[in-house]
Amino acid sequence: MTSASERPLLFLDVDGPLIPFGSSAGQKEVAAASSTTVDQGNPLLARLDPGIGARLTALGCRLVWATTWMEEANDVVAPRIGLPRLPVLEWPDADAGGTPRGLHWKTRPMVEWAAGRPFIWVDDEIGDMDRLWVDAGHPGPSLLHHVEPAKGLEDADFRALAGWVDAVAPR
Numbered sequence: 230m231t232s233a234s235e236r237p238l239l240f241l242d243v244d245g246p247l248i249p250f251g252s253s254a255g256q257k258e259v260a261a262a263s264s265t266t267v268d269q270g271n272p273l274l275a276r277l278d279p280g281i282g283a284r285l286t287a288l289g290c291r292l293v294w295a296t297t298w299m300e301e302a303n304d305v306v307a308p309r310i311g312l313p314r315l316p317v318l319e320w321p322d323a324d325a326g327g328t329p330r331g332l333h334w335k336t337r338p339m340v341e342w343a344a345g346r347p348f349i350w351v352d353d354e355i356g357d358m359d360r361l362w363v364d365a366g367h368p369g370p371s372l373l374h375h376v377e378p379a380k381g382l383e384d385a386d387f388r389a390l391a392g393w394v395d396a397v398a399p400r
């Protein structure tokens with residue numbers, strides 16, 4: 230039986246995957262209209278899908294915030310989508326060499342955090358350099374899953390994520 234500590238990691242971005250940048254259409258417009266009183270001045274939070282936390286949890290991964298929201302993701306995002314407080318990927322220390330040109334600031338710390346364990350990265354800013362870096366420096370399985378920022382995480386994304394998890398770490 231696979232223990233919880235052996236489940237794949239899932240590094241999760243907020244802006245784009247959870248907060249789509251597209252124009253408020255359809256249900257998102259309804260959500261925005263109904264939740265303005267709890268947004269505490271940040272209208273972007275109205276774009277969060279309250280049910281998305283359960284769908285992420287159902288993937289059976291160990292979730293880690295990988296977002297410029299940092300600890301604020303735990304304070305204002307997690308409670309709105311039904312997630313517990315999660316560990317937070319730290320911005321790299323400039324003294325430690327900074328970030329090579331063309332590489333996302335998250336990529337190196339994610340590979341270090343994973344330490345060879347299977348991981349998923351869900352983000353709208355994944356580039357070629359990031360894929361090369363992970364291929365070269367991460368010996369375990371990885372899935373760098375790009376999300377269309379205008380739409381956010383959709384059914385097709387969840388199918389792709391679940392398919393990868395089932396193949397890499399069947400339960």
Ligand SMILES: [Mg+2]
Pocket residue numbers: 242243244245246352353354
């Ligand atoms: Mg983003």
